[in-house]
Amino acid sequence: KNEVEQSPQNLTAQEGEFITINCSYSVGISALHWLQQHPGGGIVSLFMLSSGKKKHGRLIATINIQEKHSSLHITASHPRDSAVYICAVRSDYGGSQGNLIFGKGTKLSVKP
Amino acid sequence: DSGVTQTPKHLITATGQRVTLRCSPRSGDLSVYWYQQSLDQGLQFLIQYYNGEERAKGNILERFSAQQFPDLHSELNLSSLELGDSALYFCASSLGRRTEAFFGQGTRLTVV
Numbered sequence: 001k002n003e004v005e006q007s008p009q010n011l012t013a014q015e016g017e018f019i020t021i022n023c024s025y026s027v028g029i030s031a032l033h034w035l036q037q038h039p040g041g042g043i044v045s046l047f048m049l050s051s052g053k054k055k056h057g058r059l060i061a062t063i064n065i066q067e068k069h070s071s072l073h074i075t076a077s078h079p080r081d082s083a084v085y086i087c088a089v090r091s092d093y094g095g096s097q098g099n100l101i102f103g104k105g106t107k108l109s110v111k112p
Numbered sequence: 113d114s115g116v117t118q119t120p121k122h123l124i125t126a127t128g129q130r131v132t133l134r135c136s137p138r139s140g141d142l143s144v145y146w147y148q149q150s151l152d153q154g155l156q157f158l159i160q161y162y163n164g165e166e167r168a169k170g171n172i173l174e175r176f177s178a179q180q181f182p183d184l185h186s187e188l189n190l191s192s193l194e195l196g197d198s199a200l201y202f203c204a205s206s207l208g209r210r211t212e213a214f215f216g217q218g219t220r221l222t223v224v
Contacts, residue, residue: 030210041200043215044114086155090210099145099168100213102155 003027006087006103013110019074021106023087026068033100034061034072035086043086046072077110084108115139118203118216126224130191133219137184137205143167144186145206145213146178150199161186162209193223 004025013019023032034046047054047061049070054061058077063070074081087103115138125131137144146158148171157170161180172178175193180186190197200220204213 033213035215040217041220042217043202043204045212045214048212088155099157099160099170100147100155101157104154 002104003091003101004087004089004103006085006106008106009104010107011109013077013108015078015110015112017077017110019077019081019108019110021072021085021087021108023070023072023103024068025070025087025089025101027089027091027101029065029068029089029091031090032063032070033088033090034070035088037084037086037105039083046085074108079110079112082109114214114216116203116205116214116216118201118219120219121217122220122222124222124224125193127193127195129193129223130189131193131221133188133190133201133203133221135186135188135203135205135216137186137203138214141205141207141214142184143206143208143213144180144184145204146172146186146188147202147204148199149202149218150196155202158188167209190221195223197221198223 031050036044049063058075060073084105086105088100117136142163145160149155158172160168178188200218202218203216206213
């Protein structure tokens with residue numbers, strides 16, 4: 001079982017829809033990151049969270065440390081939001097030694 | 113623009129060859145991380161340097177090595193290349209271990 005699980009793996013939405021991507025993890029963490037990777041390959045850091053909720057424009061990220069779960073929400077989705085969204089956790093325990101452990105990503109396609 | 117610069121963007125080379133990937137971190141960032149993204153494995157942590165010293169190692173093959181120079185730029189050396197080494201290689205930098213990491217655009221390595 002992967003230490004970081006994302007769902008869904010693939011998501012297709014119509015423009016304007018509210019989107020939720022989920023991330024569950026099984027290790028103790030010091031922070032959780034949401035990353036965006038566009039088809040060209042570059043990775044952009046969207047959020048770093050250790051508790052609560054953060055908002056940036058149409059993007060909202062929440063984390064529940066007790067439940068080991070995070071969600072990324074996109075309001076009023078747009079075709080330019082089409083990308084792969086990757087959840088990554090920073091664990092200070094065990095072999096990962098404080099470095100990032102990645103989920104396999106959620107591929108989002110927003111249709112006009 | 114994340115402020116992290118990776119060169120080259122694309123690299124095509126033959127099996128058995130040796131290549132060097134270069135990363136210039138954001139101004140002021142002391143930590144540099146290298147990651148490999150292959151189609152079947154997703155993103156995996158390779159190695160981390162902090163202010164010139166190796167800080168942590170992940171799933172890095174013995175054929176691969178890295179270093180961080182006094183000006184904080186880093187190089188990842190890949191030798192005796194195999195077809196399976198074809199992947200996107202990302203560099204990221206951060207001020208410290210517990211701060212947000214910023215990713216470069218990646219180097220796409222194709223081994224033929």
